Amino acid sequence: MxxxxxxxxxxxxxxxxxxxxxxxxxxxxxxxKNGEFLALVGPSGCGKxxxxxxxxxxxxxxxxxxxxxxxxxSIHYPRIGYxxxxxxxxEWRSVYRNIILGLEIQKKLTSKNKEHVDQxxxxxxxxxxxxxxxxxxxxxxxxxxxxxxxLSLDPEILLLDEPFSALDYQTRLTVSADICHIxxxxxxxxxxxxxxxxxxxxxxxRVLVLSARPASVKAExxxxxxxxxxxxxxxxxxxxxxxxxxxxxxxxxxxxxxxLNFLHKNPFC
Amino acid sequence: xxxxxxxxSNLGITLCETVLSFLLVILIGILCATLLWYSKSAxxxxxxxxxxxxxxxxxxxxxxxxxWLGTGMTTIIVAGISVALFGCIISLYTGFRQVDEExxxxxxxxGGKKKDVYKKVILPGSIPTILSTMKVNIGxxxxxxxxxxxxxxxxxxxxxxxxxxxxxxLNLVITSILILCLIxxxxxxxxxxxxxxxxxxx
Numbered sequence: 001m002x003x004x005x006x007x008x009x010x011x012x013x014x015x016x017x018x019x020x021x022x023x024x025x026x027x028x029x030x031x032x033k034n035g036e037f038l039a040l041v042g043p044s045g046c047g048k049x050x051x052x053x054x055x056x057x058x059x060x061x062x063x064x065x066x067x068x069x070x071x072x073x074s075i076h077y078p079r080i081g082y083x084x085x086x087x088x089x090x091e092w093r094s095v096y097r098n099i100i101l102g103l104e105i106q107k108k109l110t111s112k113n114k115e116h117v118d119q120x121x122x123x124x125x126x127x128x129x130x131x132x133x134x135x136x137x138x139x140x141x142x143x144x145x146x147x148x149x150x151l152s153l154d155p156e157i158l159l160l161d162e163p164f165s166a167l168d169y170q171t172r173l174t175v176s177a178d179i180c181h182i183x184x185x186x187x188x189x190x191x192x193x194x195x196x197x198x199x200x201x202x203x204x205x206r207v208l209v210l211s212a213r214p215a216s217v218k219a220e221x222x223x224x225x226x227x228x229x230x231x232x233x234x235x236x237x238x239x240x241x242x243x244x245x246x247x248x249x250x251x252x253x254x255x256x257x258x259x260l261n262f263l264h265k266n267p268f269c
Numbered sequence: 270x271x272x273x274x275x276x277x278s279n280l281g282i283t284l285c286e287t288v289l290s291f292l293l294v295i296l297i298g299i300l301c302a303t304l305l306w307y308s309k310s311a312x313x314x315x316x317x318x319x320x321x322x323x324x325x326x327x328x329x330x331x332x333x334x335x336x337w338l339g340t341g342m343t344t345i346i347v348a349g350i351s352v353a354l355f356g357c358i359i360s361l362y363t364g365f366r367q368v369d370e371e372x373x374x375x376x377x378x379x380g381g382k383k384k385d386v387y388k389k390v391i392l393p394g395s396i397p398t399i400l401s402t403m404k405v406n407i408g409x410x411x412x413x414x415x416x417x418x419x420x421x422x423x424x425x426x427x428x429x430x431x432x433x434x435x436x437x438x439l440n441l442v443i444t445s446i447l448i449l450c451l452i453x454x455x456x457x458x459x460x461x462x463x464x465x466x467x468x469x470x471x
Contacts, residue, residue: 058378082378084375086371088372090393092396104389105379
C-alpha cells in the first residue's frame with residue numbers, strides 16, 4: 001500500500017492555438033501509492049482532464065517526468081484503465097460486445113480473458129443483460145458496463161474522469177458507492193477527478209486540490225474517517241466529514257475568488 | 270415495342286447503368302471520404318476543389334466524356350458517377366467528422382490506433398449517414414445516366430425520349446418518362462428496404 005506506484009515530477013503542459021499559448025499545467029508534482037484511491041478536485045477548466053490524459057499517455061508533457069515503480073518489479077508502464085464522463089457504449093454493439101471492445105482492439109480475445117469478462121459480468125449483475133442493447137440498460141447499469149469494459153483489460157491504475165457527473169443525484173450516490181466498492185474490492189489504484197467535494201471525501205483516501213489554470217497542486221488532504229464501513233454513503237455520516245468539507249471548500253473558494261479578482265482586473269481576458 | 274421486347278431491353282440497359290454507377294459512386298465515395306478523414310493535409314488541400322466540382326453543372330462535362338471515352342456504356346456510367354460523386358464524398362466526409370470526439374478518445378484509451386478508430390467507431394457510427402447519402406445518390410445517378418443517354422447513347426430510356434421527341438412520337442416520350450418514374454421509385458424502395466433491415470438488426 002505504501003510504496004509509490006507512480007511519481008509525477010514537475011509536469012508542465014500548455015495548449016497551443018492560433019491566438020497563442022494557454023498554459024494548462026504548471027510544475028505538477030505528486031505521487032500515487034499502490035492501492036490508493038486519490039481524488040483530484042479543482043476549479044472547472046483548470047486542467048484536470050489534461051493531467052489524466054498525460055498519465056494515460058494520450059498526450060506528452062512539455063516538461064517533467066513520470067516515473068513508475070511496479071510492485072512486482074517489472075519495468076512496463078502500468079496498464080491504464082480510463083473511464084470517461086459518459087459511458088459511450090456503442091448502440092450498434094450488444095452490451096457484451098461493447099465490453100470486449102478493448103480486448104478486441106488489443107487482440108487479446110483469449111478464452112481466459114473471455115472467462116474473466118464472464119466472471120466480471122456475473123459479479124456485477126450484468127450477465128443476464130449481456131445480449132441486450134445498451135439503450136435497454138439503466139444509467140447505473142450502463143456505467144457499470146463501462147467499468148467492466150475498463151476492468152476487462154486488467155488495468156493497474158484506473159483513471160476516472162468525473163464518471164458520475166452525467167447521472168442524476170440519486171443514481172449518482174448509489175452508482176458511486178457501487179463502483180467505489182468494486183474498485184476497493186479489486187484493490188486497484190485509482191485516480192478520480194470530481195468537482196463534488198463530498199464525493200471526493202467519501203470515496204478517496206487522499207484529496208489533492210489543484211489551483212486555477214495553470215493548475216498546480218495547491219493542497220493535499222489525507223482523509224481518515226472513523227467508520228468501519230467503507231461505503232461512501234456511510235462515510236458521509238462520519239463525524240470528521242464536515243471538517244474535511246470545510247477545509248477543502250476553503251482551499252477551493254480561495255482559488256475561485258482569485259479567479260474572479262483576476263477577471264475583474266482584466267475584463268477583456 | 271412491347272411485343273418485340275425492345276422496351277424491356279432499353280429499360281434493362283438504363284437500370285443496369287444506373288445501378289452500376291450508383292455502386293461505383295458509393296464505393297469511390299467511401300474510399301475518398303476515408304482518405305480525407307485519414308489525412309488532414311489531403312482534406313485541407315482537396316476540400317475547395319471538391320466544393321467547386323460539386324457546384325459545377327455536371328452536364329457541362331458530358332461532351333468531354335464523349336470525346337474522351339466514345340459513345341459506349343462507359344461514358345454513360347461515368348456521366349452518372351460524375352453527377353453524384355462529389356456531393357457523396359462531401360456528405361460522407363462531413364458525417365465521418367461529426368462522430369463524437371469522446372468516442373474517438375475512448376478507443377485511444379483502450380489502446381487503439383487511428384485504424385481502430387476508423388473500424389470501430391467511424392464506420393459503424395456513420396452507417397445512418399451512408400444510408401441517407403445512398404438515398405440521395407440513387408436518384409442523382411439516374412439523372413446522370415439519362416443525361417449521358419441524351420447525348421451519347423444508341424440504347425436506353427434517355428435515348429428513347431430523345432428519339433421520340435425528334436420523330437414526334439410523344440407517346441414514346443411519355444411512356445419512357447413514366448417508366449423512369451417507376452424505376453426511380455423502385456430503386457428508392459430498395460434502399461428503404463436496406464435501411465429497414467439495418468434498423469431491425471441493429
